[in-house]
Amino acid sequence: MRIERNSAWELDPAVPITPQITRILRERIIQNDLKPGDRISESELARAYDVSRQPIREAFIKLADQGLVEVRPQRGTIITKIGYAAVLDARFLREAIEADIAKILAADPDRHVIAELRDQLARQASLDRRDPGAFIRLDELFHRTLAEAAGKGGAWKQIEGLKSQMDRVRYLALGEFGIETLVRQHRAIVDQIELGDVAGSNKAVRHHLREVLKDLPQIVEANRSSFQLPDGDMPLPVNAPIQGGN
Incomplete structure (x- = not known):
């Protein structure tokens, strides 16, 4: 081996x-x-x-x-193989939990947390684009920092075990879905939290987690042998209108 x-x-x-x-x-x-x-x-x-x-x-x-x-x-x-249904379940759970985490932070913005997140954004933006693994590690840190700052570190640990299949897709997707776009979406989340915009922060997180998998059908088609598909068929697009903005 x-x-x-x-x-x-x-x-x-x-x-x-x-x-x-x-x-x-x-x-x-x-x-x-x-x-x-x-x-x-x-x-x-x-x-x-x-x-x-x-x-x-x-x-x-x-x-x-x-x-x-x-x-x-x-x-x-x-x-x-990557379970297609498990990917969608993980995205659903992350969206539900992390949108509420952002709302908690936006309800009472902490300048020290904002400063830490801004520092992480700078590190994300400066990464070598040929090293997607390094970005994924910083992405994990970013989302974990949000959870811990909201007092939901335990919830994040629960998510970690559930989102493994989604993480496999995210790694495949980095070639199709530029790191610059993901950093921009992270920055939008931090901006809304800093503004104290509860609805805006909720929407920014939901948009980010849905956009991460917006090209899932194309990713499946390009890596078909790596996926376990429902009944062996090509799935329908996964995104739905953003909800729960309040």
């Missing part, structure tokens, strides 16, 4: 191993380094990372809960 040279995928012996292995494998799946249909082996990964098989086994269980792998007894562990 190949292990790509990536400093973000190296183990820190001073930190618990299982969460690191889980994160590394999750990132490799999301970034399509491990592709749908690939087989992964406890023993090979244990040798590659120089750890026992126990943390690998525990990581497989967590990844299976997220729908990223299928553990087949006596047959091995397989990277799953």
Whole structure:
């Protein structure tokens, strides 16, 4: 089994191993380094990372809960296809939760939080466009910062496990959906929060999360073998009018 040279995928012996292995494998799946249909082996990964098989086994269980792998007894562990229905469910949940998070922040804007978010926007804008993985990590930080600032860090942790399939699509989409556009949408969210515009912040988040997947049918068509489609058919467009702006 190949292990790509990536400093973000190296183990820190001073930190618990299982969460690191889980994160590394999750990132490799999301970034399509491990592709749908690939087989992964406890023993090979244990040798590659120089750890026992126990943390690998525990990581497989967590990844299976997220729908990223299928553990087949006596047959091995397989990277799953991207579940189309799971992508839509994740977007729905993120929109419902994060729109309310933005409303909480806009109701009482905190200048320290705004300053931190502006700093993150600057870092997002300065990234090398050839490194989409770096943008996704900053994107995660941005949305987590919003949740924690609203006192909803626990809700964000719940979302993280549910949105893995959406994250796989987001990584494929970065080639079609420019980082500049995503940064601009992030900036619009921060602008509305800073203005104290509750309805505007709600709408900005909903627009952002729907636009991220607006090209989903085209992405599916370009990567058809990577998706599990409803009844094997090409799905209808996913977007609906923005609602819940108040």
